[in-house]
Amino acid sequence: xxxxxxxxxxxxxxxxxxxQGTPLNSDVAVKICDRRFGIGADQILWLREPRDxxxxxxxxxLNSDGSVAEMCGNGIRAIALYVDQKMKSxxxxxxxxxTLAGMKTVVVADGRVVVDMGPPxxxxxxxxEVEIKGRKLRFFEVSMGNPxxxxxxxxxxxxxxxxxxxxxxxxxxxxxxxxVEFVRVVGKNAIEVxxxxxxxxxxxxxxxxxxxxxxxxxxxxxxxxxxxVKLPGGSLQITWKGPGQSVMMKGPAVEVFRxxxxxx
Numbered sequence: 001x002x003x004x005x006x007x008x009x010x011x012x013x014x015x016x017x018x019x020q021g022t023p024l025n026s027d028v029a030v031k032i033c034d035r036r037f038g039i040g041a042d043q044i045l046w047l048r049e050p051r052d053x054x055x056x057x058x059x060x061x062l063n064s065d066g067s068v069a070e071m072c073g074n075g076i077r078a079i080a081l082y083v084d085q086k087m088k089s090x091x092x093x094x095x096x097x098x099t100l101a102g103m104k105t106v107v108v109a110d111g112r113v114v115v116d117m118g119p120p121x122x123x124x125x126x127x128x129e130v131e132i133k134g135r136k137l138r139f140f141e142v143s144m145g146n147p148x149x150x151x152x153x154x155x156x157x158x159x160x161x162x163x164x165x166x167x168x169x170x171x172x173x174x175x176x177x178x179x180v181e182f183v184r185v186v187g188k189n190a191i192e193v194x195x196x197x198x199x200x201x202x203x204x205x206x207x208x209x210x211x212x213x214x215x216x217x218x219x220x221x222x223x224x225x226x227x228x229v230k231l232p233g234g235s236l237q238i239t240w241k242g243p244g245q246s247v248m249m250k251g252p253a254v255e256v257f258r259x260x261x262x263x264x
Contacts, residue, residue: 001045001082003074003253005204005233009033009041010082013048014057021048026066028263033064039261042200045075047082050098057083058098063199071101071145073207077113077253080106085255101145111254117208117247120144120215120240127220132167139168139180140216144247147178147198148212152222156184156194165196179206181213185222192230204233211247214238 001008013021032038046060059079061069094107105116123141139149153159161182168180180196193213195206210229217223229236236251
């Protein structure tokens with residue numbers, strides 16, 4: 001499946017006892033996410049039985065480098081669409097999905113998914129600085145259940161996203177590493193974003209990254225209202241009404257194909 005080109009391998013263990021589930025670990029994730037020797041994906045979305053009786057499913061995430069991610073905005077849209085299709089005659093108006101970033105409520109309608117991403121947590125409002133290769137970069141720290149460093153830029157054509165992205169991700173300032181968003185404001189209700197994802201590198205889209213970028217843009221007065229986020233793989237609509245309020249994300253998800261692979 002994919003959300004705006006951010007692509008996933010969805011492994012369905014929903015309804016399967018944990019001891020009988022897929023033997024999935026970091027090594028297996030690296031193998032099957034390889035685009036030449038495996039299936040190929042940015043991340044694995046592992047659909048499992050929820051621990052909370054009020055949840056419909058649990059989503060666990062393994063990045064293409066084998067590391068664990070707390071949350072994935074594009075991924076949860078894909079999981080929600082998959083669960084909705086799986087439910088068939090028992091479809092619901094909304095679904096509750098467990099993640100390492102907490103419970104998320106999602107609504108599926110006509111192939112588009114609206115996700116209540118929960119309230120963000122902002123770092124220092126004026127921004128902090130990190131020094132990368134002799135250059136001081138000002139970033140805004142936002143947590144969407146996973147960490148983000150948002151950097152505002154004037155243009156992308158000459159900005160070294162692929163050079164600075166991995167350096168910022170692994171900077172000592174971020175002991176658990178961080179996702180990095182490079183943001184260009186293009187209007188009062190519109191931004192463009194390029195993303196370096198923690199554990200995956202450059203991706204065509206990042207849902208939590210889009211949310212973090214809008215939160216930083218709104219918090220610093222660069223935009224207002226509902227914000228359209230243009231990513232290399234497509235667009236999302238993000239709404240946030242201020243501190244203590246949930247970030248609402250709306251966007252598509254697509255199933256591409258189904259198959260089997262030997263993982264042992």
